[in-house]
Amino acid sequence: MGDAQTEDEAAAELERLAREIARHNRLYHGEDAPEISDADYDALVRRNAALERDFPHLVREDSPSRQVGAAPEGPLAKVAHALPMLSLDNAFADEEVAEFVARVRRFLKLSEDEEVALTAEPKIDGLSCSLRYEKGVLVLAATRGDGSVGEDVTPNARTIADIPERLRGEAPAVFEIRGEVYMSKADFAALNARQAEAGGKIFANPRNAAAGSLRQKDPAITAARPLRFYAHGWGEATAVPGDTQLAVMRSIEAWGVPVSADLERFTDLGPLLAFYRGIEAKRADLGFDIDGVVYKVDRLDWQRRLGQVARAPRWALAHKFPAERAETILEAIDIQVGRTGKLTPVARLTPVSVGGVTVTNATLHNADEIARLGVRVGDRVLIQRAGDVIPQVLENLTPGADRAPYIFPARCPQCDSEAVREEGEVDIRCTGGLICPAQRVERLRHFVSRHALDIEGLGIVHIESFFRDGLLQSPADIFRLTKAQLLGRERWAEVSAANLIAAIDSKRRPPLDRFLYALGIRHVGEVTARDLARRYRSWAGLEAMVDAALAVRAGLQPALGEDERKFALRRDKAVAAAIETPNIGPEVGNAILDFFEETHNREVLQDLFAAGVAPQDVVWETKASPVSGKTLVFTGSLETLSRDEAKAQAEKLGAKVAGSVSAKTDLVIAGPGAGSKLKKAQDLGVAVIDEAAWNALVAEAG
DNA sequence: TCGCCTCGAGTTCC
DNA sequence: CTCGAGGCGA
Numbered sequence: 185m186g187d188a189q190t191e192d193e194a195a196a197e198l199e200r201l202a203r204e205i206a207r208h209n210r211l212y213h214g215e216d217a218p219e220i221s222d223a224d225y226d227a228l229v230r231r232n233a234a235l236e237r238d239f240p241h242l243v244r245e246d247s248p249s250r251q252v253g254a255a256p257e258g259p260l261a262k263v264a265h266a267l268p269m270l271s272l273d274n275a276f277a278d279e280e281v282a283e284f285v286a287r288v289r290r291f292l293k294l295s296e297d298e299e300v301a302l303t304a305e306p307k308i309d310g311l312s313c314s315l316r317y318e319k320g321v322l323v324l325a326a327t328r329g330d331g332s333v334g335e336d337v338t339p340n341a342r343t344i345a346d347i348p349e350r351l352r353g354e355a356p357a358v359f360e361i362r363g364e365v366y367m368s369k370a371d372f373a374a375l376n377a378r379q380a381e382a383g384g385k386i387f388a389n390p391r392n393a394a395a396g397s398l399r400q401k402d403p404a405i406t407a408a409r410p411l412r413f414y415a416h417g418w419g420e421a422t423a424v425p426g427d428t429q430l431a432v433m434r435s436i437e438a439w440g441v442p443v444s445a446d447l448e449r450f451t452d453l454g455p456l457l458a459f460y461r462g463i464e465a466k467r468a469d470l471g472f473d474i475d476g477v478v479y480k481v482d483r484l485d486w487q488r489r490l491g492q493v494a495r496a497p498r499w500a501l502a503h504k505f506p507a508e509r510a511e512t513i514l515e516a517i518d519i520q521v522g523r524t525g526k527l528t529p530v531a532r533l534t535p536v537s538v539g540g541v542t543v544t545n546a547t548l549h550n551a552d553e554i555a556r557l558g559v560r561v562g563d564r565v566l567i568q569r570a571g572d573v574i575p576q577v578l579e580n581l582t583p584g585a586d587r588a589p590y591i592f593p594a595r596c597p598q599c600d601s602e603a604v605r606e607e608g609e610v611d612i613r614c615t616g617g618l619i620c621p622a623q624r625v626e627r628l629r630h631f632v633s634r635h636a637l638d639i640e641g642l643g644i645v646h647i648e649s650f651f652r653d654g655l656l657q658s659p660a661d662i663f664r665l666t667k668a669q670l671l672g673r674e675r676w677a678e679v680s681a682a683n684l685i686a687a688i689d690s691k692r693r694p695p696l697d698r699f700l701y702a703l704g705i706r707h708v709g710e711v712t713a714r715d716l717a718r719r720y721r722s723w724a725g726l727e728a729m730v731d732a733a734l735a736v737r738a739g740l741q742p743a744l745g746e747d748e749r750k751f752a753l754r755r756d757k758a759v760a761a762a763i764e765t766p767n768i769g770p771e772v773g774n775a776i777l778d779f780f781e782e783t784h785n786r787e788v789l790q791d792l793f794a795a796g797v798a799p800q801d802v803v804w805e806t807k808a809s810p811v812s813g814k815t816l817v818f819t820g821s822l823e824t825l826s827r828d829e830a831k832a833q834a835e836k837l838g839a840k841v842a843g844s845v846s847a848k849t850d851l852v853i854a855g856p857g858a859g860s861k862l863k864k865a866q867d868l869g870v871a872v873i874d875e876a877a878w879n880a881l882v883a884e885a886g
Numbered sequence: 887t888c889g890c891c892t893c894g895a896g897t898t899c900c
Numbered sequence: 901c902t903c904g905a906g907g908c909g910a
Contacts, residue, residue: 392900522896547897549903574898574901610904707906709894767892769907
């Protein structure tokens with residue numbers, strides 16, 4: 185581009201710059217994934233300004249100079265799912281499928297002659313979506329999101345031919361159809377050809393194309409994309425048309441919503457696995473990508489009893505096809521530093537296509553893994569995408585080659601602190617703690633992450649840049665950020681700054697469990713944070729317990745003649761007892777106390793409170809039942825129920841299930857053969873009922 | 887003490 | 901998603 189250009193050329197370039205800069209703004213602010221460096225971006229902005237100076241009459245309505253750092257293209261609206269959208273447990277080997285059936289039998293305590301019927305259907309590789317029909321009319325379409333909260337894509341879903349506006353025939357008052365939005369292989373190829381011609385985005389595979397097409401702000405774009413849908417299940421429903429999976433799916437089909445053409449029902453493992461092999465054999469000939477076969481327990485009453493574990497139902501299994509593999513060269517091994525200081529070696533690979541995406545990185549986990557694989561830089565390696573997502577190095581194809589062995593660094597590459605491997609641990613950690621910039625940044629990132637405080641618009645790019653400039657050092661600094669500070673920075677304008685400040689403000693009163701999780705206490709993840717929040721309800725309650733437990737721990741002294749190991753055991757028991765929370769034992773308990781013992785951490789907390797952060801007491805939405813909020817203990821053998829099922833029932837009714845009887849126990853359910861726990865309950869005067877009484881209670885409450 | 891199950895913490899690519 | 905490891909029942 186020369187300076188002596190014609191007006192036509194200048195106009196064309198200004199138009200191009202407007203588009204380019206708008207795109208980079210969007211990438212930077214909206215998606216947190218800039219493609220170009222700040223310097224390159226500035227060059228574009230400067231070029232635009234220079235042209236506008238030379239040709240003032242050509243300044244465009246949508247000129248970047250009028251709106252640098254413009255509002256990000258707003259995200260799609262969030263919607264909470266009435267019932268969470270679960271993921272599925274995976275299996276690869278036939279034995280795992282057999283084990284799944286065995287597990288179902290065990291859980292339900294089925295007798296040998298009762299058969300477990302399973303439905304089977306191919307698992308299409310698409311994007312999970314929930315369609316809510318009220319009185320047979322489509323009112324809401326939402327993506328899966330994190331399972332609890334998805335994105336509202338209703339206008340887009342309405343443009344998909346497979347998704348009817350009204351269900352045919354009689355439909356319940358409320359029925360949420362769940363299924364998969366996908367794109368056929370042929371449509372995907374045609375779309376990419378069109379995109380290439382128009383200079384648009386090329387998609388890596390049909391699933392990405394489907395996801396990108398559905399999550400559009402402008403439904404007209406979605407309408408132009410050849411999306412399809414098929415149903416594989418349902419969510420909230422005021423009535424369910426049938427008492428088996430198969431019957432309900434047939435009803436959904438009768439309502440005019442496509443279901444898989446290959447949906448079948450099996451009662452024996454042999455034919456079921458033959459079905460899987462059959463689908464695998466015709467995989468390449470199918471018009472769409474599939475990544476396995478899904479099995480579901482056919483009887484709905486059994487599905488209900490089986491319930492779910494964490495995020496997956498116990499009554500369904502995805503039998504995946506073997507992952508695709510590829511060979512490539514290990515070009516380098518880099519070391520990443522995580523929030524806990526863990527040094528993770530990452531393999532940098534010559535880019536290679538595996539199952540539709542280009543892989544350039546793969547984790548090597550730790551030093552042991554590198555040794556096990558025997559890999560050295562320069563080796564040819566076999567990689568696969570585990571579960572078709574995460575790339576992993578499987579094997580060194582050139583072992584023993586004459587190359588320098590990889591030497592794991594003895595110091596942190598980020599802060600040069602010593603890196604040590606603790607007794608009995610696999611991981612090597614940077615000892616720099618908060619001196620280490622990598623650890624500080626990672627901790628900040630964890631603090632604002634989706635399952636922690638969930639501050640939108642504060643991604644890793646911004647955290648790193650704020651951290652570099654000293655704007656953000658500790659979590660409390662986030663809550664002291666001002667709009668003026670942001671406006672003083674490159675590429676922050678009124679709207680984007682106001683958005684971020686508003687996002688931060690909206691998280692000043694986080695629920696106690698999220699706040700606890702955000703602190704990043706070792707061993708305290710989402711579930712443990714929730715256990716603690718549920719047990720102590722308020723920050724004050726938790727802190728009181730911690731202080732008491734710290735005092736107990738500090739006050740313990742080895743008894744005369746007691747060896748170190750015995751003392752440690754006694755101390756650990758005391759710690760677990762003081763924390764008084766199910767699933768928290770010595771290891772986690774000590775980690776929690778260690779966190780609070782550290783003066784610096786107390787300061788960080790005080791600082792947060794001073795900055796106006798106030799964790800909210802957790803109000804557990806306990807369904808009204810005789811046992812909600814109570815602590816139960818099951819003991820002895822149960823006859824109609826397995827322990828897992830009993831526990832699941834209790835939790836559904838808002839009760840906690842503990843392992844041993846204490847003064848905190850409200851109710852003991854004792855089966856035959858109950859021993860010491862039953863005796864203790866009687867000694868403490870805790871109420872005791874038998875299994876029949878428990879079943880009656882569950883039936884009444886349910 | 888063993889074995890099972892669940893959780894935590896790390897990871898990729900778009 | 902996978903791995904290692906913590907917690908708990910048997």
